[in-house]
Amino acid sequence: MSLSDIDCTTCGACCFGTHDRYVALLPEDRGRAIPLDATSEIDGRRFLRMCGGHCAQLTRTPDARLVCGIYEVRPEACRAFRAGSFECLKARQHRGHLAEAMRTPAPVPLSETSTILVSAIDAPSELKGPEADLPPAHVIASKPPRSRPRA
Template identity: 30%
Template sequence: MKIEIKDITTETVSCSNCQACCCRLEVMIISETGVPKQYIEFDKWGGETMLRLSDGWCSALDRETMMCTIYENRPWICREFEMGSYECVTQRAEVS
């Protein structure tokens, strides 16, 4: 039996093929960026996180375009999660 191993190090991610996989991760709000209150919920410890809807996706994600509707006010963690980084590619591989 031959096992195929997917090489995620050669995958190029761009705006045109982004699957917004990071928008399924829990996002803590740890600095003030102006995230509108309707996109914020509180975890069991009282910390602010991005609200995720019943489908598991971030509430700020436009499901048709797969783009952030609050991009200019997105949380710091979202700003630091770099498209095409190792973390991005790894997350894509996990949901593929």
């Protein structure tokens, strides 16, 4: 894999870490406008805030890319992490599956969508006009039992 083959916005594995001290802010970061709510303080030092096993600034875009929410002002530790480096390839090897899971939206189970649909439809007090005479959603959603063929 060459450096030109690596697109950080289709990966994000380097943003995954196992502890809250994963990305420390360094003296070089003092002049950067890193939002205070993007950081946390631990034992008198500042770190990028982690959430769900990854940097809280890692964001999934509608087109399934992973991007940094503070890219322009990101800390020195993030700037020093080079695409295609040994560390990058190791992050991809060990945490790439986590980034892939974040890029891939989880399907909504049918039971949850059915409940949402029933809840949205089953509001007779809000119905006006011809829709007011419709049966409740649970009647519409239920199916009669299938009869078994006689032997």
